[in-house]
Amino acid sequence: MSISELRKLYSENKVKPSEVVRSCLDSISSNDSRIEAFINVIPEDAMKRARHLDLESSGGMPLYGIPIAVKDNICTKGYETTCASKILEGYRPPYNATVVDRLLEAGAVILGKTNMDEFAMGSSTENSAYKITKNPYNTEYAPGGSSGGSAAAVAASMVPVSLGSDTGGSIRQPASLCGVVGLKGTYGRVSRYGLIAFASSLDQIGPITRTVEDSAAVMNVISGWDSRDATTIPDSTGDLTRGIEKGAEGMKIAVPRGYEEMDVAGEIKEILKGTIEKLEAENANVEFVELPDMDASIACYYILANAEASSNLARYDGVKYAFRAESESLEEMYERTRGEGFGDEVKRRVLLGTYVLSAGYYDAYYKKAQQVRAMICSKFESLFSRYDLVMLPTVPGPSFRIGERIDNPIEMYLSDIFTTPANIAGLPAISVPAGFAENGLPLGIQLLAGYAGEAKLLRGAAVLERMYGFNGNKTE
Amino acid sequence: MNENSYETVIGLEVHAQLLTETKLFCSCRPEYGADPNTRVCPVCMGLPGALPVLNKESVTMAIMMGLALECDIAPESVFSRKNYFYPDCPKNYQISMYDKPLCGNGSLKIETDAGERTIGVERIHLEDDSGKMSHETGRGSLVDFNRCGVPLIEIVSRPDIRTGGEAAEYLMRLQQILRYLGICDGNLEEGSMRCDVNISLRRTGSGKLGTKTEIKNLNSFKAVQKGIEFEVERQRSLLERGKRVEQITNLWDQDRGRLVMMRSKEEAHDYRYFPEPDLLPLEVQGEWIEQAREMIPELPIERERRFKNEYGLSSYDCGVLCADKGVADYFEIVAKTTGLAKKSSNWVMREVMGELNNLACAIEDFPVYPENLAKLIKLVQDGTISGSAGREVFEEMIKSGGGPEEIIKRLGLEQISNSIEIESIIEEIISDHPDEVSRYREGKKKLLGFFVGQVMKKSRGKANPKLARDIIIGKLGG
16 A cells, blocks of 8 residues: 555545554564564554544645654654664664654654664664564565665555665665665755764665655655754755656666676666666657766775764763663773674774774775765766766665675675765665566666756656556555 | 073963853753753754754854954864764764864964063864763762853964963963953853963974973963973973973873873874764855954953053053953943043052952942942042042942942031131141141241141041142141
8 A cells, every 4th residue: 555545545534544554553463573674663652643643634744644664763752763773772762853753743653663784784684683674575585774674664565654764775775675666865855863873974864665656755744954954955846746747758867888787687687778768769868878986986985984983873882871781990881882782784884984084094095085975976966967867776686685695794785886876976866666586576776866856856766667567566 | 401492382272162042053051050961952962863053153253253363264164073982972072173173373462571472373163062070989970961062162372382471371361352252251260261281392493393292171370370380390301301201191280289191192092083974064154254243342452552542541551451341341431431531540440450359259240330430530539528538438339339429428528618617627727736837937838738637637538638728828828
């Protein structure tokens, strides 16, 4: 069930929020022991809120009665928010993230917090301190990460929509591996206030949905300037659900030159080829271009993201909240709290980040990465002065078996190769389910747009969605 | 070895807490002495997910200080993170300006024994303050986060200072300007103004700087001077014995009047500065600078110069009166109302400032309003009361806070300006002192003062001395 379908049912008085929420909660209790998408479910409070909404009219609330799952790195007042880390076990924020306030104002009902890679570091949702989320298409496979719980919850029809966060592809990559739509807006489109930071200059919250239209509807609600986040941009895109049905005619779309030789699954190449033909048949203008260097982009990403992470994660020291290891001295408390509270991947990245920022290495790593970033930004700027969209794979291939890559960080990092450029350049990007690999697992195609180009992006995504024949009902 | 063969090089880093309505990155109101952890929010506590948003007022104040010290204001400055673990620093990084500060390249003139000197100001930047630790036996270590996020400016001098005395003078001048601008209360004891000192010695004439050491925790002008003198002697003695100065950080122990080593270079931090990604670069346009400029009042040096020209006072008097903006404002009201600059200056410097000292009171809380003091000065001037009665009235004004006319009436201090009354007193004195009268008439004119004194004594100070003098001359001859 998509948001638009639910909205129709509500407007026709065919169903009440409490019935919809109840059915989602039922779906969670029957499916989640298998999928393990949720870290926490809040059935009583969700039902209470839904019954309250039953008594209100839906007027003026764009997400009236829409059940939603929220990634566990987004602060929910009074509800445990852990980033899937032991170090934040039991932490209940005293405030809501701006996106949460906006969802509640819009009438949405939060059902629970979804599993993720610890502190959003990972591409498989295997790096959680609590559980490993499974791909709903095949539970031996990873759902992708780090928003794997949010993607799996939507893919398994436990909720129609969820929120994820995307630092280097963490919304689009699991969306692609789980066969759902994942959108990351322009950096600053959605307030980060209340999003527990991984890498501040890259992080963005975004929706994971069954359809492109739903993605636009959620984006409408959560985006816009926020006085509490100095990096937000004024919202000038208007209603993003309008104009997405305009079609491909006249759109100028760039595709990486030589995509046939790229190290990606054959099925994806086939899909791209077919898409290009169909787009041209619909009078879109497709051209092959040199994309900004992907290898440089991913290297730059891992330096900047980890540098910022090392600083952002310094606050977890056992002094103020959540987990504290017993110890004799302050120094020992810091060491043991962080030693026992953080998982291996987090430690690996904090160490890397600390290293690249330290005296003597700053110029060679951090400063160089900043320069590469500026170069990538300007290349994209010039590219988007000539094209409306860039089309490329979201991930090099379908999902992988759980455990298959966990001991090979480099291979894991490379699964973000097509997604990081959008974060580096702060551009909006979306992954749309494009079909299936031979093993029956979903594949996604990604679109990128220029700065603040969400409207174009969603219009293009709606074209792909129609071409691939997905209407949000693939697993039902 | 000659004692003069070394030159002392001193640089000061001064932190001043800005008197903003709200903290640097959130809307909490700073309040000195509030109950621990009651002036905090997710932002200043650095709770997971909270983000800083820059308070414009603090930027305006920092620009004001920059302009007052003739700095260039950077069109774009950048906040960076300074990373270090400390339990009273909730994020374990401080947000400060690093390689692109808001103000740079300024200067401050100070008066020294060797005449006026100009001390370079390398930079002024904004940063957030940390919390406060207290270690209590039985209760362990406690943290109060109230002060977290309170805006500070750090004013970094060039290494142009040569003596402890100059350092104290520089610091005093900074305090004076901060107070004139109304952007910091300059209270060293409460820590709203803090000072760290860097000191090195080099061979006189050498262009190369020696190894520097740092002194932290200096919370009075005296401590700054003493601490520096102590450290200069220590370094000199090391160098003279051919030993090396190690790069260390010392703390000044107020009670024992000596330095205590805090850490050595090996323990120095690598702060891993990098641009704060949660804040955009700070752009300061011309209009903002002009707004800040308009908020700058007349500064002490200009004011001293004007007092000299406008009121014809001595440099010394101008310096004393302008040391405190409140005192200078007070003086100006008195001087303008009376039209008697020198007399007003004497009253303010002797009586008012003397009393402020005795009462340990700020001019703003002084019970005698400048308008009332002006009235009093005029009453003395026009002879309504004598000078000595004037001081009595002043004392009474401090006690009761009333106006001078009312007090004069109540105490019956009006001067006797009635010539008949004075004449009858003089008659009595002439008959009581025949010897003096004849000596006066023989030419000992200096005795005039004696007769006037006798009149004042007999009238219990109420007789108008000028009138008395005229009548005596009339009776005894000039």
